[in-house]
Amino acid sequence: MTNITLKIKRQDKPGSSSYWQTFKVPHRPFANIISCLMEIQKSPTTGSGETVSPVIWDSNCLEEVCGSCTMLINGKVRQACTALVDNLESPITLEPMSKFPVVRDLQVDRERMFKNLKKVKAWIDIDGSHDIGEGPIMQDQDRAKRYVMSECMTCGCCLEACPQFTIDNSFLGASTFNQVRLFNLHPTGEMKKEERLDAVMGEGGITDCGNAQVCVEVCPKNIPLTESIADIGRQTTWQAIKNLFTK
Amino acid sequence: MAKPSKDEIHYLLLKLHSLTGIVPIGAFLVVHLCVNSLRTVGVWPYQLSIDAINNLPFLLIIEITFIYIPILFHSVMGFYVVRLAKTNAHRYRYPRNGLYTLQRISGAVVFVFLIYHLGTTVAPKLWEGKHYFEAAPFLIDIMNGEFQTWQGLLIYTIGIVSATFHFSNGLWGFCVSWGILIGENAQRNGAIVFAMIGLALTVLGMTTIAEFNMNPIPVEATVAR
Numbered sequence: 083m084t085n086i087t088l089k090i091k092r093q094d095k096p097g098s099s100s101y102w103q104t105f106k107v108p109h110r111p112f113a114n115i116i117s118c119l120m121e122i123q124k125s126p127t128t129g130s131g132e133t134v135s136p137v138i139w140d141s142n143c144l145e146e147v148c149g150s151c152t153m154l155i156n157g158k159v160r161q162a163c164t165a166l167v168d169n170l171e172s173p174i175t176l177e178p179m180s181k182f183p184v185v186r187d188l189q190v191d192r193e194r195m196f197k198n199l200k201k202v203k204a205w206i207d208i209d210g211s212h213d214i215g216e217g218p219i220m221q222d223q224d225r226a227k228r229y230v231m232s233e234c235m236t237c238g239c240c241l242e243a244c245p246q247f248t249i250d251n252s253f254l255g256a257s258t259f260n261q262v263r264l265f266n267l268h269p270t271g272e273m274k275k276e277e278r279l280d281a282v283m284g285e286g287g288i289t290d291c292g293n294a295q296v297c298v299e300v301c302p303k304n305i306p307l308t309e310s311i312a313d314i315g316r317q318t319t320w321q322a323i324k325n326l327f328t329k
Numbered sequence: 330m331a332k333p334s335k336d337e338i339h340y341l342l343l344k345l346h347s348l349t350g351i352v353p354i355g356a357f358l359v360v361h362l363c364v365n366s367l368r369t370v371g372v373w374p375y376q377l378s379i380d381a382i383n384n385l386p387f388l389l390i391i392e393i394t395f396i397y398i399p400i401l402f403h404s405v406m407g408f409y410v411v412r413l414a415k416t417n418a419h420r421y422r423y424p425r426n427g428l429y430t431l432q433r434i435s436g437a438v439v440f441v442f443l444i445y446h447l448g449t450t451v452a453p454k455l456w457e458g459k460h461y462f463e464a465a466p467f468l469i470d471i472m473n474g475e476f477q478t479w480q481g482l483l484i485y486t487i488g489i490v491s492a493t494f495h496f497s498n499g500l501w502g503f504c505v506s507w508g509i510l511i512g513e514n515a516q517r518n519g520a521i522v523f524a525m526i527g528l529a530l531t532v533l534g535m536t537t538i539a540e541f542n543m544n545p546i547p548v549e550a551t552v553a554r
Contacts, residue, residue: 158420245415245430288506289344289347289506290343290413292429293501293502293506295423296417296425299426308513308516311505312505312506312516313508313511315506319344320508
């Protein structure tokens with residue numbers, strides 16, 4: 083049985099320096115990166131025969147829906163669950179995403195993405211202490227458009243691949259702008275439209291997008307992120323003109 | 330009126346950065362290349378157009394307000410924008426990412442080229458006080474000399490190509506960031522149109538260079554002082 087070589091970038095704790103280790107696992111047809119990592123977990127022995135602590139990674143759904151196993155595989159960002167070893171060049175290199183703080187080994191802290199969702203109020207308000215009645219009806223074409231945008235799983239691929247998004251700046255990034263468009267297109271969500279646009283019209287906001295359009299290329303859910311960005315560009319431009327004359 | 334917040338200032342400055350690239354800087358680039366291409370029609374219409382420009386009232390104030398200050402602002406903001414990001418075209422090899430990187434490089438190249446271009450044309454013109462009808466023979470004499478060496482030809486070719494690329498790619502970027510081109514098809518078709526505009530401007534610049542290189546004709550002032 084042939085072996086697969088995995089070169090893994092490891093880090094023991096947040097802030098500590100990283101180092102590389104090589105592991106060999108037996109090749110199984112249709113194996114994905116997660117199953118290779120599980121194999122390493124069984125007996126964490128490096129290529130040079132040294133027994134080390136097992137490699138840590140994040141994963142959950144194992145069907146490219148949750149986004150938690152996002153990492154750099156052979157230098158490119160993608161989900162480990164759908165990265166089949168048969169389709170990858172050997173040796174396979176695994177690195178944690180570089181735009182988020184590393185927790186340990188391949189596990190990163192993606193909290194910034196969720197904080198950004200809060201900043202732009204990426205939700206629909208529901209009834210409070212009293213019934214606010216029925217909402218307006220959504221057009222079917224809007225529903226179809228929104229469905230594609232709603233598939234975002236907050237995995238972070240678009241941000242990892244974005245040249246404008248760095249680990250220490252405040253850029254909101256493609257996924258956040260897509261959520262602004264998603265909720266502004268909802269007839270009830272539209273009632274908070276101005277607040278959402280206000281949140282993306284500042285430092286790290288929509289003006290910081292440089293239209294490199296790598297986000298749309300790497301998005302595993304094929305969300306039209308660049309359309310969302312341009313649409314938010316239009317919405318904020320109108321908002322700015324409106325503010326100029328009414329504020 | 331309330332004092333603008335840091336975020337409002339940031340938004341306004343980046344929007345202005347985008348806008349100044351089109352008007353007045355982009356518009357000036359088009360006019361500048363078109364006027365200079367008159368040289369390919371003949372020295373006489375070319376000299377007349379320079380005469381017309383140099384006899385404009387308040388020329389220096391117009392130049393400072395509509396050319397120098399916007400270019401300086403656009404450049405300073407440009408370098409600020411570059412500092413915000415970290416290019417990755419070597420890792421994520423997609424055409425648009427390459428153009429994104431080239432947009433930043435070409436901007437820096439044009440900035441350096443403009444220092445040279447102003448230093449060899451406007452600066453000596455102002456220094457020697459060549460105004461009104463005296464400007465054309467003085468400037469044409471300089472330009473006749475510029476294109477006689479391969480170094481001069483190279484500098485202007487790189488400068489013009491960088492400027493026309495930066496402008497036409499910037500037109501596309503402007504249309505996307507201001508939300509004029511939204512859909513995938515609209516963005517692609519826009520890119521084709523702007524590429525053709527860029528190509529046309531490049532041809533305009535190159536033919537002008539060729540004409541200067543092959544026919545360096547000195548001229549006398551249209552009206553003697």
